[in-house]
Amino acid sequence: xxxxxxxxxxxxxxxxxxxxxxxxxxxxxxxxxxxxxxxxxxxxxxxxxxxxxxxxxxxxxxxxxxxxxxxxxxxxxxxxxxxxxxxxxxxxxxxxxxxxxxxxxxxxxxxxxxxxxxxxxxxxxxxxxxxxxxxxxxxxxxxxxxxxxxxxxxxxxxxxxxxxxxxxxxxxxxxxxxxxxxxxxxxxxxxxxxxxxxxxxxxxxxxxxxxxxxxxxxxxxxxxxxxxxxxxxxxxxxxxxxxxxxxxxxxxxxxxxxxxxx
Amino acid sequence: xxxxxxxxxxxxxxxxxxxxxxxxxxxxxxxxxxxxxxxxxxxxxxxxxxxxxxxxxxxxxxxxxxxxxxxxxxxxxxxxxxxxxxxxxxxx
Numbered sequence: 001x002x003x004x005x006x007x008x009x010x011x012x013x014x015x016x017x018x019x020x021x022x023x024x025x026x027x028x029x030x031x032x033x034x035x036x037x038x039x040x041x042x043x044x045x046x047x048x049x050x051x052x053x054x055x056x057x058x059x060x061x062x063x064x065x066x067x068x069x070x071x072x073x074x075x076x077x078x079x080x081x082x083x084x085x086x087x088x089x090x091x092x093x094x095x096x097x098x099x100x101x102x103x104x105x106x107x108x109x110x111x112x113x114x115x116x117x118x119x120x121x122x123x124x125x126x127x128x129x130x131x132x133x134x135x136x137x138x139x140x141x142x143x144x145x146x147x148x149x150x151x152x153x154x155x156x157x158x159x160x161x162x163x164x165x166x167x168x169x170x171x172x173x174x175x176x177x178x179x180x181x182x183x184x185x186x187x188x189x190x191x192x193x194x195x196x197x198x199x200x201x202x203x204x205x206x207x208x209x210x211x212x213x214x215x216x217x218x219x220x221x222x223x224x225x226x227x228x229x230x231x232x233x234x235x236x237x238x239x240x241x242x243x244x245x246x247x248x249x250x251x252x253x254x255x256x257x258x259x260x261x262x
Numbered sequence: 263x264x265x266x267x268x269x270x271x272x273x274x275x276x277x278x279x280x281x282x283x284x285x286x287x288x289x290x291x292x293x294x295x296x297x298x299x300x301x302x303x304x305x306x307x308x309x310x311x312x313x314x315x316x317x318x319x320x321x322x323x324x325x326x327x328x329x330x331x332x333x334x335x336x337x338x339x340x341x342x343x344x345x346x347x348x349x350x351x352x353x354x
Contacts, residue, residue: 146286149287149291150287150290150291150294153295154294157295178280179280181278182278182279182281183278183279183280184279184280184283185280185283186280189280189284189287
């Protein structure tokens with residue numbers, strides 16, 4: 001049985017592609033056969049995050065236009081050999097792939113994979129409609145910022161209109177210190193507003209930046225908090241009940257020290 | 263520094279910005295979901311007052327009109343204090 005998940009958000013820059021790359025790698029680390037499809041045509045980046053940018057021969061538009069078979073366009077990951085990337089075109093725009101075309105392609109791919117992850121472009125335009133068309137499950141990524149939560153709410157409405165019933169939430173770039181001080185929306189606030197099942201709470205972590213720099217998703221870094229949060233998401237996707245992480249609190253002494261600038 | 267000490271102890275006068283964020287977000291999302299803008303609400307309120315005034319003496323200042331949402335539904339909640347009935351029926 002293959003599960004097709006679209007990673008979407010509405011707002012740009014909240015970590016859709018990072019999330020797609022990490023979940024893709026995480027599932028492959030468990031031996032699952034995974035395909036990640038970049039549908040952010042014209043602004044492709046999933047290849048970079050996976051460190052596969054130099055190995056692209058064909059792209060999604062070549063496949064949907066019938067120029068090559070999809071298997072020819074797939075790029076196999078060197079380290080995680082059950083992970084394949086279907087990159088998109090960097091020269092065409094988001095209208096180059098129609099929703100029906102993606103549905104047809106994904107239907108064909110279902111037999112070969114356990115999971116297919118679709119990285120959705122930002123916005124509500126045709127690129128979004130195409131990306132969600134073939135998905136069984138939608139993963140909505142947001143950050144604890146009002147603009148991003150508002151856009152997530154809008155996207156959830158659109159997903160509902162498109163009859164996507166299984167929608168799960170991932171909250172990215174949480175800053176535990178700010179939450180503790182009451183200066184950032186906390187998980188209860190976000191749950192109350194969006195009322196979705198939450199499958200991930202990812203702390204803001206510099207390791208995400210350094211990992212991205214190297215083209216090795218942070219999920220592979222054992223010591224990273226964000227990496228651990230992503231591994232928990234993957235476990236939940238695989239049906240395991242994993243409790244949410246608690247973040248180390250800032251102790252009274254540390255707070256006092258910060259107050260006096262020590 | 264005294265202020266930040268108070269804030270640290272949680273007895274400052276200012277609301278933490280997270281609470282402000284939540285309140286603003288709840289408001290804007292209700293309007294997004296119902297596609298009713300605050301401007302429309304203002305006009306609706308004025309119209310409502312006009313109609314109600316034909317029948318009741320209402321307390322405009324304490325009148326409370328809001329859209330509220332629970333997970334999947336929205337409701338228009340109105341609390342309209344009356345000063346007293348203005349005759350039984352206005353004019354026929």
